[in-house]
Each structure stands twice: as C-alpha cells, then as structure tokens.
Amino acid sequence: MTTDTPARLLQLLSLLQTPREWPGGELSDRLGVSRRTVRRDIDRLRELGYPVQATKGSDGGYRLVAGKAMPPLVLDDEEAVAIAVGLRAGAGHAVAGLDEASVRALAKLEQVLPSRLRRRVSTLQAATTPLTSGDGAVIAPETLTVIASAVAGQERLRFAYRAKDGTPTKRLTEPYRLVSTGHRWYLVAYDLDRADWRTFRVDRLGNPFATGARFTRRELPTGDAAEYLRRSMHVRQETYVFEATFAAPATFVAARVPAWLGTPEPLDEHSCRIRSSVGDPVEHLAVRLASVDCEFTIREPAELVDRVRELGARMTRAAAGS
Numbered sequence: 001m002t003t004d005t006p007a008r009l010l011q012l013l014s015l016l017q018t019p020r021e022w023p024g025g026e027l028s029d030r031l032g033v034s035r036r037t038v039r040r041d042i043d044r045l046r047e048l049g050y051p052v053q054a055t056k057g058s059d060g061g062y063r064l065v066a067g068k069a070m071p072p073l074v075l076d077d078e079e080a081v082a083i084a085v086g087l088r089a090g091a092g093h094a095v096a097g098l099d100e101a102s103v104r105a106l107a108k109l110e111q112v113l114p115s116r117l118r119r120r121v122s123t124l125q126a127a128t129t130p131l132t133s134g135d136g137a138v139i140a141p142e143t144l145t146v147i148a149s150a151v152a153g154q155e156r157l158r159f160a161y162r163a164k165d166g167t168p169t170k171r172l173t174e175p176y177r178l179v180s181t182g183h184r185w186y187l188v189a190y191d192l193d194r195a196d197w198r199t200f201r202v203d204r205l206g207n208p209f210a211t212g213a214r215f216t217r218r219e220l221p222t223g224d225a226a227e228y229l230r231r232s233m234h235v236r237q238e239t240y241v242f243e244a245t246f247a248a249p250a251t252f253v254a255a256r257v258p259a260w261l262g263t264p265e266p267l268d269e270h271s272c273r274i275r276s277s278v279g280d281p282v283e284h285l286a287v288r289l290a291s292v293d294c295e296f297t298i299r300e301p302a303e304l305v306d307r308v309r310e311l312g313a314r315m316t317r318a319a320a321g322s
Contacts (some may be wrong), residue, residue, distance in 0.1 A: 005041075008033065012041050014076065016052060018062040023061040080117055105200070107145040107152070126133040138187060139203055144178065147187055147202070150210040151175045154217055157189065159208040161200060171200070174215045177225035183259055188225040190218055197221065199232045240301045246272050248294035256292045261285075282307045 008031055015022060015030060028035045042052050042062055046307055053065045150157040157175045173189035176197075180186075185202035197220065222228040242262070246253045250264035250272035257264070262276030278285070286307045289296060298305050 009044060012038070013050065013064075016045075016050075016062060021055065021061045021063040029060065040321040050240065069167075077117060080113060085165055105147040141313065143202060143205065143208055143291055144185065146208045146210060147175060147178055147205075149196055150208070151177060153210070154214055155210040156192070156213045156215055162204045162206070171198075172211075173198070173200075174218065176217065177219060179225050179229050183230070186229050188220070188228055197228070199229050225282060239277045240303075241275070242285070242304065243273065243275040243277045243287065243299040244296050245299070246274070246292065246294055246296045248272065252294065253292060258287065261288070286311050 015027065016305060024035050024038055024252065027038045031038065031041075033041075039301060042054070044053055051065050053063050055061060055063075147157065149155075150301070154174075158170070158172050161171050167267060172192045173187075174192065175187060175189045178185060179187045179188060187200045187202055187205065189198060189200065191198040220228055222231065245267065246264065247270065249269060250266040253264040253272055253274070257274070260280075261273040261278060264272040264274050266272050282301070282304045285304060289298070289308065290311065298308060
C-alpha cells in the first residue's frame with residue numbers, strides 16, 4: 001500500500017498513461033487503497049490538468065484522454081531509455097523535421113536521467129550504427145544538448161571553432177538559436193570577442209562549455225534566426241539559379257530530393273519542375289540528382305550540365321570496364 005499521496009498520484013498517473021481503460025477496482029488493488037481514495041486521486045489529477053475520462057457501469061473505469069494542453073508525462077525506465085536513444089540517434093544528423101525543439105527535449109530528458117539509465121543509453125548507442133544518406137555531417141548528441149541547454153538557460157557558451165580554411169579559434173558567445181537546414185546544424189550567436197552576430201557550423205564546433213554566466217538576450221537584426229542564417233549564407237556563398245524538369249510526379253520527386261533544393265512544381269500528373277536559387281557545389285548537386293531514380297533534364301546552370309555529362313561518361317566507362 002502506498003501511503004504517500006504524491007508517490008501514489010505518480011503511480012496512478014503512470015498506470016493511466018498506458019493506452020487502456022482501468023476499472024476502478026483494478027486501480028484500487030494496484031495501489032492498495034480504497035475505491036473512494038482512487039476517486040479522490042482522479043479528481044486531484046484533473047485539478048492538475050490531466051484529462052481523465054470516467055465511464056459508468058459495472059465495466060466502467062478510467063482512461064487518460066487527449067486534452068487541450070500537453071501535461072507532464074511519467075516514464076518508466078524502459079520508456080525513458082527508448083526515447084533518449086531515439087532522440088540521440090536523430091540528433092547526430094541534421095535530418096529535415098528534427099529541429100531545435102527536438103534537441104531541447106533531449107537536453108531536458110538527459111538532465112534528469114539517473115546515471116544508471118544514462119549508461120544504458122550510451123551503451124545502446126555505442127552498439128548500434130545508423131544507416132544514413134551521408135548528406136550531413138555527423139554530430140555528437142552531447143554537443144547539441146550542451147548548446148541547446150545554454151540557449152534555453154541564456155548562459156554564455158565557450159567553444160573551439162575550426163574555420164572553413166582549417167584555422168582554429170576560441171570563441172565566447174551568447175547563443176541565440178540552433179537552426180537545422182535539413183542536412184546541417186548551425187548556431188546563431190553573438191560573438192563577444194568580435195562584438196557582432198555570427199553563424200557557426202556545429203560540425204566544426206568542438207568542446208562546447210556553458211560558462212554559467214547569464215546574459216540578457218540581445219535583439220537579432222532580422223528578428224528570426226532562420227532568416228538571419230539564410231541571409232548570412234547568401235552573403236558568404238555565391239548562389240546560382242538551378243532549373244530541372246523530372247519525368248515523375250511532384251510527390252515522387254519531393255520524397256527524393258532535399259528540402260533545400262526547392263519544392264517540385266507539377267507540370268502535369270507525370271512530370272514536374274524545380275527552379276530555385278542554390279549555393280551547393282555543382283559536383284555535389286550532380287550526384288544528388290543522379291540518385292532521384294527517374295529521368296530528368298537540367299535547364300541551368302551550364303556548369304551543372306557539364307558536370308552531369310562528365311559524371312555520366314565516367315559511369316558509362318565504369319560499366320563497360322566491368
């Protein structure tokens with residue numbers, strides 16, 4: 001019998017969060033209390049914002065249903081480990097759809113995981129190898145969680161950084177936001193040594209350390225981190241107009257090209273077109289297009305046409321040689 005009311009409420013909540021209806025008598029037996037106490041505890045959970053639905057009759061019982069807000073969850077050991085492993089596996093690669101909110105969730109979960117569960121998560125991840133497309137750089141989940149925690153807590157962040165030419169530097173920043181482009185993670189932050197806003201590729205960032213020094217968040221020039229990153233990338237990187245038609249439906253192509261390349265525009269039910277401004281090297285783009293698994297025609301730029309022609313000739317020679 002659980003005599004401690006908070007502990008009993010947590011145990012009751014854990015039971016209700018399984019997707020089934022619990023008869024009052026079974027909850028009473030599980031908790032070692034009377035049915036009247038179960039009813040009082042259900043009322044307490046409702047007061048805390050948990051939408052518990054009751055059904056009447058001899059077969060009636062209690063079920064946790066969807067409400068207007070997301071209430072706190074109670075996880076057992078196996079559930080916590082499963083969620084942490086899944087979040088860590090995804091966080092290591094800047095996959096489209098996995099944004100800063102997902103990394104914040106991982107940071108919150110790992111902050112409260114007992115050491116014995118953290119060891120289980122690390123052991124499971126070390127024993128598995130994800131099969132990825134190779135488009136984005138692999139990043140240690142710990143790096144993302146440290147950065148996310150510093151962003152959320154408004155703590156100054158110190159880290160080592162490797163520039164594009166390989167030059168190593170030390171940076172002290174006020175981190176603003178993590179941004180995923182679909183194949184890379186970036187940190188938008190105020191660089192204190194340079195007294196200006198900067199963007200940092202997270203795969204070039206090492207040994208991040210939250211100093212504990214708090215700061216008042218500054219106003220970002222564009223007001224939006226994603227927009228600031230987009231403008232910053234266009235300033236640093238020469239872009240070109242890309243246009244190609246595909247002999248496949250738009251939905252087929254959209255599932256096989258990265259989001260940063262552009263949204264396929266249907267021409268008819270059997271073909272589509274992409275026209276966008278990109279800055280990816282033509283060598284990289286040629287390989288990506290070859291993996292779309294349908295016929296396509298490149299309209300521009302001319303450099304990409306030449307690169308695809310060279311790549312096709314090389315593949316033909318390789319096939320002939322075999």
